[in-house]
Amino acid sequence: FELERNLRRAVERQEFRLHYQPLTTLDGRPFGVEALLRWRSSEHGDVPPDRFIGMAEETGMIVQIGNWVMQEACRQAQTWRKAGIDLQVMAVNLSPIQFLHADVVQQVAQTLRQTGLPARCLELEITEGALMQDTDHAEQALLALRELGVHVVIDDFGTGYSSLAYLRRFALDKLKVDRTFLQGLPDSASDAQLVRTIMQLGQGLGLQVLVEGVETEAQRAWLAAEGCRWCQGFLFARPMSATALAAWWPTDP
Ligand code: G
Ligand code: G
Ligand code: MN
Ligand code: NA
Numbered sequence: 562f563e564l565e566r567n568l569r570r571a572v573e574r575q576e577f578r579l580h581y582q583p584l585t586t587l588d589g590r591p592f593g594v595e596a597l598l599r600w601r602s603s604e605h606g607d608v609p610p611d612r613f614i615g616m617a618e619e620t621g622m623i624v625q626i627g628n629w630v631m632q633e634a635c636r637q638a639q640t641w642r643k644a645g646i647d648l649q650v651m652a653v654n655l656s657p658i659q660f661l662h663a664d665v666v667q668q669v670a671q672t673l674r675q676t677g678l679p680a681r682c683l684e685l686e687i688t689e690g691a692l693m694q695d696t697d698h699a700e701q702a703l704l705a706l707r708e709l710g711v712h713v714v715i716d717d718f719g720t721g722y723s724s725l726a727y728l729r730r731f732a733l734d735k736l737k738v739d740r741t742f743l744q745g746l747p748d749s750a751s752d753a754q755l756v757r758t759i760m761q762l763g764q765g766l767g768l769q770v771l772v773e774g775v776e777t778e779a780q781r782a783w784l785a786a787e788g789c790r791w792c793q794g795f796l797f798a799r800p801m802s803a804t805a806l807a808a809w810w811p812t813d814p
Contacts, residue, residue, distance in 0.1 A: 563604070564605065564608070564613065564616065565616055567603075567604050567605065568600075568613055568616060568617060568622060569620075569622065571626075572625060572626060572629055574603070576600055576601050576602055576603065577598060577599065577600055577626070577629060577630075578598075578600075578601065578802070579596045579598060579634055579637065580596075580597045580599050580800040580801055580802055580803075581594040581595065581596055581597070581637075581801060581802075582594060582597060582793060582798060582799065582801070583793070583798040583806070584650060584652065584771065584791065584793050585791070585792060585797045585798070586790060586791060586792075587784060587785050587790060587791075589797045590811070591798075591810060591811070592647075592648075592649045592650060593648055593649050593650025593651060593652060593682075594638075594648065594650070594652065595653075595793065595800075596630060596633075596651065596654070597654075597800045598630055598654075617656075618656055618658050623656045623659060624662055627655065627658075628659075628668055630654075631653050631669070632672050632676065634653050635651060635653075635672050635673065635676040635683060636676045636678075637651075637803055638676075638678050638682060638683075639676050639678040641807065641810075642682075644807075646807065648682070648810075649682060650682060650684050650712075651678065651684065652684040652686055653683065653684070654686045654716065655685050655691070656691075657687075657688065657694060660685075660692075660699075661691065661694060661695055661698060665702055666702055666705040666706060669683070669706065669709060669711060673711075680709050680710030680711045681710050681711075681712070683711045684713070684734075684735070685706065685713050685714065686714045686715075686716040686737065687715060688716050688721060689715060689717070689718070689720075689721030689722070689723040689727075690721050690723070693722075693723045693727065696727070696730070700731060703731050703733065707732040712734040712735060713733050713734055714733075714734065714736070715733060715735070716737050717737065717739040718736040718738055718739055719738060719739050719755065719759060720739045720741065725762075728762075728766055728768075733768060734768065734769060735768055735769040735771060736759065736762075736763045736768050736770050736771070737770075737771050737772075737773050737793075738756060738759050738760075738770060738771070738773060739774075740773045740774020740794070741774070742755050742756050742759070742774075743756070743772065743774040743775060743776070743780055744774070746779075746780045746783055747779050747782075747783035753783070756772065756784075756787070760772075760787065760788070760789060769791065770789070771792060771793060772789050772791070772792045772793075773792065773794060774793075774794050775792045775793065775795075775796045775797065776794055776796050777796060780794075780796070781796060
C-alpha cells in the first residue's frame with residue numbers, strides 16, 4: 562500500500578526518468594531507441610518497472626504515467642533530432658489500459674503537436690493481448706493512428722494468446738520477436754525454426770520484423786545468415802540515460 566501511495570506522488574515529485582535502448586541494424590548501427598521507464602523513489606530507491614507497472618495498471622494511474630512517458634520521449638526525440646542526431650524512431654511502450662482508453666488517438670495527436678516530432682518517427686509498442694481485448698476498438702484506433710502517420714508495433718510477438726487472423730485485420734507496421742525465442746539460439750533447432758518462421762510470416766505480410774534480446778555474437782551471426790535486418794539487445798547496447806545515449810550515438814563519418 563505504501564508503494565501504491567508513493568507511486569501516486571511520483572509524477573508530481575518528478576521521480577520518473579526515461580532510459581533509452583538503441584534499436585540497430587545487425588552490424589550495430591543505431592536507427593532509433595526504445596524508451597524505458599525508470600522510477601527512482603525517494604522512499605524505495607530504484608523500483609524496476611516489473612514491480613510497479615502492474616500496480617499502475619490496476620489503479621488506473623498508468624494513463625497519467627503513460628501520457629508523461631509519451632510526452633517526454635517525443636520531446637527528447639525532437640531535441641536530439643534538432644541537435645543533429647539521426648534518430649528515425651522513438652519507440653514507446655503503451656500499456657493495454659492506455660491503448661484501450663478512448664482518448665488514446667487524441668493523446669498521441671496532441672503529443673505530436675506539442676513536441677513537434679514528425680509522426681513517422683513515433684512507434685507505439687503494443688502487446689497482442691491489448692489488441693484482442695476489444696477488437697473493434699483496436700481496429701478503429703489502429704486505423705486512426707495510421708491516419709496520423711505513427712507506426713504500430715506488436716511487442717513480445719509470439720508470447721500472447723491471439724490468433725494469427727488479427728495480423729491481416731489490423732493496421733500494423735512491425736513485429737518485435739520476443740526475446741525468449743532468442744535465448745536458445747543458435748543451438749536450439751526449435752527456437753531457430755520459430756524465429757525463422759516469424760521472420761518469414763512478417764515479411765510475407767509486409768511487416769518489418771525486429772528481433773530483440775540479441776546478447777551474443779553467435780546469435781548475431783545466425784540472424785545475419787537468416788537475413789534479419791533489425792534488432793535490439795545487450796550485445797549492441799543496454800538501456801541508458803539520455804545523457805549517456807547522446808554520448809554513445811555515433812557521429813557521422
Ligand atoms: O528495461 P525493462 O526492465 O525496463 O522493462 C521491463 C518491462 O517494463 C518491459 O516489459 C517493458 O515493456 C515494460 N516497460 C518499460 N517502460 C515502460 C513504459 O513506459 N510503459 C509501459 N507500459 N511499460 C513499460
Ligand atoms: O517487453 P519489452 O520488449 O518492452 O521489454 C524491454 C525489456 O527488454 C527491457 O527491460 C530491456 O532492458 C530488455 N532487454 C533488451 N535487450 C535485452 C537483451 O539483450 N537481453 C535481455 N535479457 N533483456 C533485454
Ligand atoms: Mn517494448
Ligand atoms: Na518485448
